[in-house]
Amino acid sequence: MPKCNNIKSLTPLPRSMLNKLYMSSEEFTFLPRIAEEKKKLGNDQYKAQNYQNALKLYTDAISLCPDSAAYYGNRAACYMMLLNYNSALTDARNAIRIDPSFEKAYVRVAKCCLALGDIIGTEQAVKTVAELNAQSTAVSGEQAAAQKLRQLETTIQTNYDSKAYRNVVYYLDSALKLAPASIRYRLLKAECLAYLGRCDEALDIAVGVMKLDSTSADAIYVRGLCLYYTDNLEKGILHFERALTLDPDHYKSKQMRSKCKQLKEMKENGNMLFKSGRYREAHVIYTDALKIDEHNKDINSKLLYNRALVNTRIGALREAVADCSRVLELNSQYLKALLLRARCHNDLEKYEEAVADYETALNLEKTTEIKRLLREAKFALKKSKRKDYYKILGIGRNPTEDEIKKAYRKKALVHHPDRHANSSAEERKEEELKFKEVGEAYAILSDARKKERYDSGQDIEEQEQADFDPNQMFRSFFRATGRNATFNFEF
Numbered sequence: 001m002p003k004c005n006n007i008k009s010l011t012p013l014p015r016s017m018l019n020k021l022y023m024s025s026e027e028f029t030f031l032p033r034i035a036e037e038k039k040k041l042g043n044d045q046y047k048a049q050n051y052q053n054a055l056k057l058y059t060d061a062i063s064l065c066p067d068s069a070a071y072y073g074n075r076a077a078c079y080m081m082l083l084n085y086n087s088a089l090t091d092a093r094n095a096i097r098i099d100p101s102f103e104k105a106y107v108r109v110a111k112c113c114l115a116l117g118d119i120i121g122t123e124q125a126v127k128t129v130a131e132l133n134a135q136s137t138a139v140s141g142e143q144a145a146a147q148k149l150r151q152l153e154t155t156i157q158t159n160y161d162s163k164a165y166r167n168v169v170y171y172l173d174s175a176l177k178l179a180p181a182s183i184r185y186r187l188l189k190a191e192c193l194a195y196l197g198r199c200d201e202a203l204d205i206a207v208g209v210m211k212l213d214s215t216s217a218d219a220i221y222v223r224g225l226c227l228y229y230t231d232n233l234e235k236g237i238l239h240f241e242r243a244l245t246l247d248p249d250h251y252k253s254k255q256m257r258s259k260c261k262q263l264k265e266m267k268e269n270g271n272m273l274f275k276s277g278r279y280r281e282a283h284v285i286y287t288d289a290l291k292i293d294e295h296n297k298d299i300n301s302k303l304l305y306n307r308a309l310v311n312t313r314i315g316a317l318r319e320a321v322a323d324c325s326r327v328l329e330l331n332s333q334y335l336k337a338l339l340l341r342a343r344c345h346n347d348l349e350k351y352e353e354a355v356a357d358y359e360t361a362l363n364l365e366k367t368t369e370i371k372r373l374l375r376e377a378k379f380a381l382k383k384s385k386r387k388d389y390y391k392i393l394g395i396g397r398n399p400t401e402d403e404i405k406k407a408y409r410k411k412a413l414v415h416h417p418d419r420h421a422n423s424s425a426e427e428r429k430e431e432e433l434k435f436k437e438v439g440e441a442y443a444i445l446s447d448a449r450k451k452e453r454y455d456s457g458q459d460i461e462e463q464e465q466a467d468f469d470p471n472q473m474f475r476s477f478f479r480a481t482g483r484n485a486t487f488n489f490e491f
Contacts, residue, residue, distance in 0.1 A: 035064035039071060046074070051081045069099035076108045085115045085181045103132045110142045117175070117182025119153075122146040145178045152178075156188070165192040183209055183216070190222045195295050199226040217247035221256070228256060231298045233264040263292050263299060270306060279313045286310065301330040305337050317344045335364050342377065351381035383457050389441035401446070405477075408442040412474055439470035442477070 042057030058075035065071060072095035079088035089112035095105035106129045113121030126143045129136050152175045159167040172189040179185060190205035206222040213219070224239025240257035243250050266289040273282035286307040290300055308323035324341035327334050342357035358374040390397055393407040413419070415435040420428050444450045 031064050035061040035068070035071070038064065039074060042074060042078075046078060046081075049081075051078050054078050055082070067098055069095040069102050069105065072098065073102065073105050073108065076105070076112075080108065080111065080115075083181065085112045088112050089116070101132060103129060103136065103138075106132065107138045110139045114142050114145055114149075115179055115181045117149070117179035117185050119146050119149050149175060149178055160188075160192070163195075165195045168192045169196070183212075184218075187216075187218045187222055191225060194222065194225040194229050197229065197295075197297050199229050202226050215246055217243040217250050217253070220246070221250060221253050224253070225256065228260050229296055229298060231302065233260050233267075236260050237264075259292060263289060263296075266292070267299070267303065270303075274306065274310060279310045283307060283310045283314070297330045301327045301334055301337070304330075305334065305340070308337065308340055312340070312344065317348050320344045321348070333364060335361060338364070339370070339373075342373070346377055346380065349384065351377060351384050355381050379457055387437060387440070389444055389454065392437050392441040393445065399445070404442065404445050408438060408446075408477065411438040412442075412477070416474065435474075436470040439473040443473060 038057045038061035042054045042061065045051075045054035045057060055075065055078045058071060058078055061071045062068070062075065072091045076088045076091035076095065079085070079091060089109060092105045092108040092112060095102050096109070099105070106125045110122050110125035110129065113119075113125060122142055123146055126139045126146070129139050152171055156168055156171045156175065159165075159171065169189055169192050172185050172192070175185050176182065176189070186205050187209060190202040193199070193202035193205070202222060203226045206219045206226065209216055209219040210223070220239055220243040224236045224243065227233075227239060228236035237257055237260050240253040240260065243253040244257070247253075266285055270282050270285035270289060273279075273285060286303050290303050290307075294300070304323045304327045308320040308327070311317070311320035311323060321341055321344045324337045324344070327337035328341070331337075338357055338361045342354045342361065345351070345354035345357060354377040355374065358370060358377050362370050362374055390399070393399075393404065393411055395403055395407045399407070412435065415431050415438055417428065417432050417435060420431045423431070444454050
């Protein structure tokens, strides 16, 4: 039965119990018995897996006899079952302080240090167990796990230095299986998750750590990182400054605060230049801002979209399309970029691409405006697949009747089969086709009714086109204009 020598440590007891104790000094002889009973009851609760009840009983026993290494050892075991490894480690070390030869306490120190990711602490405790009992195998598992953790930490650091954050997360998951209570591993994983754009997961980890320790500079830093990667630069800066208040030497917070401020300033300057019409200057600012952090997908997608808008203003439509495509690679749901690319495709007369983009946009958001744009793109695509009779005759979209006649006469004479009688069979065939197209163009554009239908996008009946005779058109035209349709070309 343990001796209770330290009467001063009875202060944690309830006042009613203290009053009873102070009534008679003889009653102090019962304290060890009471403490022992508490311990036994605690053991019963522990075996029944009622760890909270056991914890209270062990605490009562320690209050009665604070110099008992066994009581601290039992409570350490209870804390371990409750996954409270820090408190368990404190109790195990208190047991060792009272009894430096308490082997079980060193075993618990090794287990707690391992769970907390303290490799050195684990190895020291393992060494002491071996010194106390060379035949002991109680910590052989912890010894092997500590060696595995060392290897993992080397691999983790190598991948972290090379910015292979996905690999870091993978190896940290392995490390956390061995050291599930390691705050350091958890926060490093959260940091890498933020770099990978998985900010919700990273934030959950950081908030969980802050509930345990609200003054954790590393946790506050990770929370700031999540804000930064979700384009909340103002709040991100505040978190980095808070971390630096708690730890003025926190290097990562210094770096991120500087990067955050730089991005915020450049983004604002670029927007100001854009609004004031200084597009080429804005283009330079956005381009430079994109170089600051390749991992910030949220901000970079907005910078790329802004640069795409600038490119449309300076007539660089292909560059605008390229920027929008990069935005959509970062965020396939970025509707503004999808609509802007569709518009650029339309202006570049790439109607099939425009239709595809508008259809994708409509799947994202079914609005009247997008439906209208899709209809117009489909109409433009349909028109683009028809022959461009204005282009065939080489005239503008609003020609006069006289301009149409002059254009037909010129083109018909250029492509008339008689002009190419001495050409190769392949060339004659090509010129005959062009001659026919010129006649078709004139037949449609010189007829007010057909021209109106053609301009409105309506199809010209196939039968009309099938019955068309370009030679008859040629003869009729020159007869109507008072010219002889049969003549020899001069070469």
